[in-house]
Amino acid sequence: MTESIPTRNAYRDRLAAVLPAHERTICLDTDTGLFTGTDFGTAAGRYVNIGIAEHNLMGMAAGLAASGWMPFVNTMAAFATSRAVEAVKIDIAYNAVPVRIMATHGGLSSGHLGPTHQCLEDLAVMRALPNMTVVVPADAAATEAVVDAAIDLPGPLYVRMGRKATPAVPGNPEPPRIGQGQRLRTGADVLLVGCGPYPVLAALEAAEILAGQGIDAGVLNMHTLKPFDVPGLLAAAAGRRLVVTVEEHWRSGGLGAAVTETLAEHDPTRVVRIGMPDSFAGFVGSHEDLLRHYGITAEAVVAAVSRHSSAPHL
Numbered sequence: 001m002t003e004s005i006p007t008r009n010a011y012r013d014r015l016a017a018v019l020p021a022h023e024r025t026i027c028l029d030t031d032t033g034l035f036t037g038t039d040f041g042t043a044a045g046r047y048v049n050i051g052i053a054e055h056n057l058m059g060m061a062a063g064l065a066a067s068g069w070m071p072f073v074n075t076m077a078a079f080a081t082s083r084a085v086e087a088v089k090i091d092i093a094y095n096a097v098p099v100r101i102m103a104t105h106g107g108l109s110s111g112h113l114g115p116t117h118q119c120l121e122d123l124a125v126m127r128a129l130p131n132m133t134v135v136v137p138a139d140a141a142a143t144e145a146v147v148d149a150a151i152d153l154p155g156p157l158y159v160r161m162g163r164k165a166t167p168a169v170p171g172n173p174e175p176p177r178i179g180q181g182q183r184l185r186t187g188a189d190v191l192l193v194g195c196g197p198y199p200v201l202a203a204l205e206a207a208e209i210l211a212g213q214g215i216d217a218g219v220l221n222m223h224t225l226k227p228f229d230v231p232g233l234l235a236a237a238a239g240r241r242l243v244v245t246v247e248e249h250w251r252s253g254g255l256g257a258a259v260t261e262t263l264a265e266h267d268p269t270r271v272v273r274i275g276m277p278d279s280f281a282g283f284v285g286s287h288e289d290l291l292r293h294y295g296i297t298a299e300a301v302v303a304a305v306s307r308h309s310s311a312p313h314l
Helices: 007-021 041-046 054-066 077-083 085-093 122-127 140-150 197-212 230-237 255-266 287-293 298-308
Strands: 025-029 047-049 070-076 100-104 133-135 157-160 182-185 190-194 217-221 224-226 242-250 270-276
Touching: 007 025, 007 041, 007 100, 007 140, 025 041, 025 054, 041 047, 054 070, 054 077, 054 085, 070 077, 077 085, 077 100, 077 122, 077 157, 122 133, 122 157, 122 224, 122 242, 122 255, 140 157, 182 197, 190 197, 190 230, 190 255, 197 217, 197 242, 197 287, 197 298, 217 230, 224 255, 230 255, 242 255, 242 298, 255 270, 270 298
Parallel strands: 025 047, 025 070, 070 100, 100 157, 133 157, 190 217, 190 242, 242 270
Antiparallel strands: 133 224, 182 217
C-alpha cells in the first residue's frame, strides 16, 4: 500500500473485513460517523452505535470484555483520554480486560476544531496506566497490522489515529510488530526517533537532508509507547552522540519522555525533544499548518542536530 490513506479509514475497513470471522468481536461507536455506510456483512448485528456517551462507552466495553467479548470502541482521542479516562482507568486498565480503544483525531489532526478537540496528552495518559498497550501507527498499512494483531493481544489496547489522509512510510517496510521498534534507516552519527505519520516522515526527510551535510542519521519508528522496546532503542542509540525525538504531542510524558527515561537509566545519551511546546494551540488551522507553526518538521529536526551536535563528534 503506497497511496495516502487516513489511518482511521484503514482501521475501519480492516475491522469490517475481519469482524465476521471472529464471532466474539464487537464494534461500539459513539456517533463518530466513521462507519456510516460500512458493510459488516454477517457481523452487522455486532456494530452498535451508542451515541455521544464516551464515559458510558468505556463502561459498556469493560462489561462486555469481562463477559467474553472483545470490543473495539470508537471515539476521538480527546474524549477517550480526558472525558472518559476514569472509566478507562478503573473499568478497563484495572481489570486488564481486552478492550481496544481506537482513537481518532489524535495530536493536531483536528486542528480546525481547536484545543477542545486536539489531543496532545493522550500518550502520556495512556502509557501511565498499568496493563495498557499504547500504539501509534505511522501509516495505513501499519494500522491494518495493528487491527490484525489486536485479535490475539491480551489486555487493553489504545491506538492513536489521525483524521485526514497521510502518506505511507516510503520503501514499503514490513508492517511493525507491537512492542518492537522499527528501524527504517541505519546511521552511525545520530539517531532520530519518531512515532506517528508526520513525525516519522519528518525524521526520514531530515535524515536525507543531514546526509547531504555529511551527517549519518538513523531513523527508528517507535510506534509502540508501551510496552516500550528498551533493547531496540538501546541498540539503535548505542555509540550515537545525539538522539532527537519527534512527536505530535506535548513534550511532557510522550515519546520524548519514554526515550529520555530509558536512556537516562540504561545508557545516558544527549536527547533533544521535538514536539508541541507547553501551550495550547493558539490559532485554528489545518493539520499541516499547525505542525509547521509549532516546528514539528524535518527542518526543525535538522536545526536541532546542528545546534546540539558538536562537529568533531560527527
